[in-house]
Amino acid sequence: MGDRENFEVDRDRDRVNYSTSMASDWRFGVGNFANSMVDSYVTNFWDHPNSQNLGFCDINGGSSNMNVIGKDGFGYGRGSHDHRTLEMGWNHASSVLKGDNNAFLPNGPAMLPQSLSQFPSDSGFIERAARLSCFGAGNSVDMVNSFGIPQSMNLYARIGGTMQGTGDALLGHGLRSAALGGQSHKSDPNVVEDAKDDKEMTLQDDKRSENLAVSHDEGKQALGGSANESDRAESSGRDDSPMLECTSGEPSNKGLSSKKRKRIGLDADKDKVDGSPEQPGAAVKENSGSRQQKGEQQPTPSTKGSGKNAKQGSQASDSPKEEYIHVRARRGQATNSHSLAERVRREKISERMKFLQDLVPGCSKVTGKAVMLDEIINYVQSLQRQVEFLSMKLATVNPRMDFNIEGLLAKEVSLLILQQRAGTSSAHGFPPELSMAFPPLHPSRPGLIHSTLPSMANSSDILRRTLQPNLAHLSGGFKDPNQLPEVWDDELHNVVQMTFPTSAPPSCQDLDGSAPSGQTKTEP
Amino acid sequence: MRNQRSVKQEFLRKWITGLRRYSCDEKKNMSFLERKKAIKLSADIAMASTRDKTTRWSQALIANASSSGDTLTGSSKNNSSRSRKKMLMMRRRRPKVKSAKKEMSASCIAKRLVEKRTRKLKNLLPGGESIDEGCLVEETLDYIESLRAQIEVMRYLVTASQLIINPYP
Numbered sequence: 001m002g003d004r005e006n007f008e009v010d011r012d013r014d015r016v017n018y019s020t021s022m023a024s025d026w027r028f029g030v031g032n033f034a035n036s037m038v039d040s041y042v043t044n045f046w047d048h049p050n051s052q053n054l055g056f057c058d059i060n061g062g063s064s065n066m067n068v069i070g071k072d073g074f075g076y077g078r079g080s081h082d083h084r085t086l087e088m089g090w091n092h093a094s095s096v097l098k099g100d101n102n103a104f105l106p107n108g109p110a111m112l113p114q115s116l117s118q119f120p121s122d123s124g125f126i127e128r129a130a131r132l133s134c135f136g137a138g139n140s141v142d143m144v145n146s147f148g149i150p151q152s153m154n155l156y157a158r159i160g161g162t163m164q165g166t167g168d169a170l171l172g173h174g175l176r177s178a179a180l181g182g183q184s185h186k187s188d189p190n191v192v193e194d195a196k197d198d199k200e201m202t203l204q205d206d207k208r209s210e211n212l213a214v215s216h217d218e219g220k221q222a223l224g225g226s227a228n229e230s231d232r233a234e235s236s237g238r239d240d241s242p243m244l245e246c247t248s249g250e251p252s253n254k255g256l257s258s259k260k261r262k263r264i265g266l267d268a269d270k271d272k273v274d275g276s277p278e279q280p281g282a283a284v285k286e287n288s289g290s291r292q293q294k295g296e297q298q299p300t301p302s303t304k305g306s307g308k309n310a311k312q313g314s315q316a317s318d319s320p321k322e323e324y325i326h327v328r329a330r331r332g333q334a335t336n337s338h339s340l341a342e343r344v345r346r347e348k349i350s351e352r353m354k355f356l357q358d359l360v361p362g363c364s365k366v367t368g369k370a371v372m373l374d375e376i377i378n379y380v381q382s383l384q385r386q387v388e389f390l391s392m393k394l395a396t397v398n399p400r401m402d403f404n405i406e407g408l409l410a411k412e413v414s415l416l417i418l419q420q421r422a423g424t425s426s427a428h429g430f431p432p433e434l435s436m437a438f439p440p441l442h443p444s445r446p447g448l449i450h451s452t453l454p455s456m457a458n459s460s461d462i463l464r465r466t467l468q469p470n471l472a473h474l475s476g477g478f479k480d481p482n483q484l485p486e487v488w489d490d491e492l493h494n495v496v497q498m499t500f501p502t503s504a505p506p507s508c509q510d511l512d513g514s515a516p517s518g519q520t521k522t523e524p
Numbered sequence: 525m526r527n528q529r530s531v532k533q534e535f536l537r538k539w540i541t542g543l544r545r546y547s548c549d550e551k552k553n554m555s556f557l558e559r560k561k562a563i564k565l566s567a568d569i570a571m572a573s574t575r576d577k578t579t580r581w582s583q584a585l586i587a588n589a590s591s592s593g594d595t596l597t598g599s600s601k602n603n604s605s606r607s608r609k610k611m612l613m614m615r616r617r618r619p620k621v622k623s624a625k626k627e628m629s630a631s632c633i634a635k636r637l638v639e640k641r642t643r644k645l646k647n648l649l650p651g652g653e654s655i656d657e658g659c660l661v662e663e664t665l666d667y668i669e670s671l672r673a674q675i676e677v678m679r680y681l682v683t684a685s686q687l688i689i690n691p692y693p
Binding site for chain 1: 556560561638645649657665667668671675679680682687689
């Protein structure tokens with residue numbers, strides 16, 4: 001941790017010195033510096049593990065990396081990248097840097113400014129170095145994490161490849177963030193897969209990941225607006241190069257970034273694995289907390305830190321999957337600092353959208369949020385309009401607002417409605433249970449309606465008369481004769497009992513029996 | 525999801541209660557529009573109360589109705605203020621995020637489209653303006669279900685009333 005702090009201090013100083021025009025250069029220089037450090041000053045590096053530690057905290061773990069790096073100049077032995085191009089650029093950069101790097105190491109923090117002064121001179125070199133720093137970032141990451149995060153190398157390689165035209169904006173972390181931001185919505189399966197394989201090794205080191213997160217976060221902050229801010233925040237989650245550590249120099253960032261790492265891991269796990277139950281809860285909790293903290297899409301160290309811790313904490317449980325998921329989350333949501341929270345949210349939302357797809361007619365073949373939302377809006381609007389229309393109709397039908405509930409709910413009426421609907425269309429919006437059933441009404445049950453309301457008298461008689469000839473006609477075509485009375489019995493019971501508690505026994509109860517009494521009652 | 529039949533029954537029950545209050549209390553003859561409004565309002569409130577204020581839209585519906593001085597809502601006024609406060613809090617919790625750079629990338633355009641539509645949906649939903657996007661979909665689901673149940677019951681009533689008046693179609 002001390003190393004990291006030193007590094008951060010260095011960064012700060014560098015930033016102060018080269019704040020304006022040199023900002024990108026500095027970043028670039030940092031990246032190159034890291035690369036060159038690895039390449040040219042292995043011994044120095046090893047000798048001063050606690051001094052100019054660009055986040056390569058655990059040297060021991062990185063020893064193997066160093067060796068690999070020494071081999072081909074980039075330590076990309078593990079990755080399958082364009083070593084040749086990298087090497088060319090790398091060699092050039094390292095040659096430029098070597099002179100100063102020697103001086104840097106012993107000078108400590110002062111080294112960086114000196115090296116930086118050399119960079120702006122050669123724009124082509126800068127571009128190459130930018131590309132290199134991209135890789136270098138991966139390298140440094142690798143170095144920092146004992147396994148060298150081969151995946152990140154792959155990531156960076158590809159990013160570097162695609163970022164060739166971006167220029168200064170892509171320097172150092174800017175490179176990474178921009179690449180990630182630009183490609184945030186494209187999932188690169190190859191990279192992801194590579195990352196996955198390699199990441200398994202990386203997550204073992206808490207410190208390294210912390211460094212990465214912190215450096216990445218800070219680097220992103222330094223970038224300002226080169227890439228999407230959210231991209232930066234997002235990409236800072238895991239594959240941070242130690243170069244970016246020095247942007248803010250806040251020791252608190254480290255702790256925060258570690259937390260964020262953890263959260264990212266958790267969230268990623270949750271996304272893919274549906275893993276340990278505590279993870280989603282923790283992720284969600286932290287996400288909501290981070291959300292509250294951030295409010296904006298500005299990458300804040302807190303979230304990153306918390307994510308880091310979370311990730312580290314969950315490493316033991318789900319390392320391989322976590323790695324993979326983490327990478328995916330990072331790339332897919334590079335633009336969002338609330339990466340974890342966003343992922344959780346998005347999963348929830350997509351799940352609910354599926355339900356909506358079933359509910360809203362005609363949405364099953366529609367993919368894409370916007371079109372589906374369109375359909376949903378149309379549907380809700382049409383439903384609301386239907387309600388309006390129906391209420392208007394009811395107002396027309398009942399000029400006096402006296403709703404003869406009993407009469408309305410009478411079985412005969414429902415039967416009649418069924419008959420109508422069966423006759424007119426096969427698919428109606430009526431309750432399916434009703435449409436499927438038709439009770440075999442006995443002729444002995446002549447649609448009795450115990451209605452004390454005079455208006456019902458004639459209608460019930462008419463209904464009775466109309467229903468009887470229809471019964472024979474309808475009884476043939478219904479599957480479940482018992483459902484209808486069941487359905488509407490309940491309803492009638494409920495409604496009638498509620499509305500007419502003191503009145504005579506509800507009509508439905510008498511429907512089966514006392515026909516004559518009903519008749520006598522209804523007939524005025 | 526929910527037991528549709530029981531929901532419909534409950535809705536019908538409550539609706540009839542509300543309607544009866546209109547028919548009993550108001551002895552005067554209401555105009556057509558008044559009637560329509562009364563019917564719709566009582567139906568909406570009945571539908572919202574079937575959710576027992578478990579959803580945001582139902583709370584908002586009742587709150588709006590009670591704020592407009594409707595007699596049907598009665599005791600629900602107490603809940604309305606609480607629900608309104610909750611809604612305001614929700615609004616504050618997630619302030620709108622403005623990105624510094626507006627890039628015309630495909631993803632940005634898509635995002636903007638989705639945002640537009642979510643806003644529209646929020647306006648459609650009662651009490652949906654200050655809703656969390658994560659809950660928005662849930663609320664919409666619920667709302668659509670309730671609307672469908674309400675429409676079915678209303679349609680039945682309409683048909684039944686028409687049939688009673690004119691049994692021979």
